[in-house]
Amino acid sequence: MGVFIVNPIRVTPAVADVLAVFLRDPAAARYGLDLIRASGHSSGTVYPILVRLRAGGWAEAGWADAGERPARRRYRLTRDGIRTAAKEMA
Template sequence: MEHPFRITSATLDVMEAFLASPGELHGFAVAKAASRPTGSVYPILARMEQAGWLESRWEDGHPEEGRPRRRFYFLTGTGAEASRVVVLERRGELPSARGSGKLRPALRLMTRWGGAW
C-alpha cells in the first residue's frame, strides 16, 4: 500500500496513540503517549495533517498563567481508517488489542486526567 508520507516506527507510535485515545490529543500528550520526543512528533503531526489524516484546532479560551495555548489534533475518518490499516499491516494488531504495549501507562493517565496533560 502506498502512503502520502513515509511511515517510520515513530509514525506508527503516533498513529497508535491516536487509535488508542477516545478523543483529541494535544501535541505534548501525543509525544508522551508515543514515548517519543516532541521534536520527532510535531513533524509527523504536520505530515499527517497535510495528508488529510489529522485535523487540528487551537485551545479555546485562555490557558493557565504561564502556559501557552495548546493545539489539539484528532484523526479524520480517512486518517482513522488508514492508520488502522497501516498499524495492522506493520504491527499485526491494534493498540487496544495489546496486552502490555508501551502506550498503556500513558493512556491510563490520560483517561484518569480526562486527556489533559
C-alpha cells in the same frame, strides 16, 4: 491547470507509535505534549509527524479553549485518517 499530488505518508516506526496513541481512542483530541509522553518520542520527532499527518489529510488541528493559557493546539485523526491508519497498522 496543474495536478495536485499528495505524497503518501510513510509509516515509519515513529509514525506508527504516534498513530498507535491516536488509535487508542480515535475520537479523542490530543495535545502535542500528550502525544510526546505517550509515544516516547521527542518534540522534534512528534511535531514534524503531526505536520505530515495534517498535510496528508490524516489529522486535523484546532486551538483549545480561548480561556486557556498558554494556547494549545489539539490534534485529532480525520475519518479518513482513522481508516487509513488502522489499515496501515494492521
